[in-house]
Amino acid sequence: MIELGQxxxxxxxxxxxxxxxxxxxxxxxxxxxxxxxxxxxGAFTPTCSEAHLPGYVVLADKFQAKGVNLITCVSVNDAFVMKAWGEVHNASELLMLGDGDASFTQALGLSMDTEGFGGVRSQRYAMVIEDGVVTLLNVEEAEKFEASSAETVLAAL
Structure with a gap:
């Protein structure tokens, strides 16, 4: 798994x-x-749609006020799905990116196999990247949603 400073x-x-x-x-x-x-x-999944993405949409201006230049949402979905999901949630201030083949997620060491749900997917996480280097990495425990929330990441900045 990718580490701080890498x-x-x-x-x-x-x-x-x-x-x-x-x-x-x-x-x-x-x-x-x-x-x-x-x-x-996954896009359009319950926690992702009800809490994770909306938190970043609502707090986008506060992240920008803390010097964040770009807020990016990544999922092992194609770009078509990510665009549609972003539109449904008014995520115009976010960059919605698809990792369709999971190559980015796997390169980070943050993939998981959700056999019966969708195959290889991303773990739920959030990171801060400064000039290409990871300066904060919050990976969720299975079935949890705390460490990667918009509120938690904003408080850490």
Whole structure:
């Protein structure tokens, strides 16, 4: 699993925009920025839709006031699903990125097998990345939602 002080691994995450599909090189995307990245097991799933994503949507301005340049939500879903999920939750201030093949999630060492639910998915976590380096990493215990909440991460900044 990735640790504090380590650089984010090379990977590509996808975003569907009004102009079409954009494949982001995360190294370039996170360079020279303070980024809050949170990951969920799946878009449109109960805790993710009822608490995790909405918390970051509601507190986006407070993160920006603390010097955060980019708030990113990642899930092992495709960019089409992430765009639709973001629209449903008015997540216009967040970058909704798909890790369709779980390569980013696996490179971080934060994947889990949800056999019977969806296969390989992301663990629930949040991290702060400063110029490509992890400075905060909060990984949830199974079936929990505390450490990666918007409120917890905001309080740590």
């Amino acid at each position: 650089k984010i691994p090379k990977a590509t995450l996808s975003q569907l925009t009004a102009d079409g599909m954009v494949n982001h090189d995360v190294s370039a995307l996170f360079a020279d920025k303070k980024v809050v990245l949170f990951a969920v097991p």
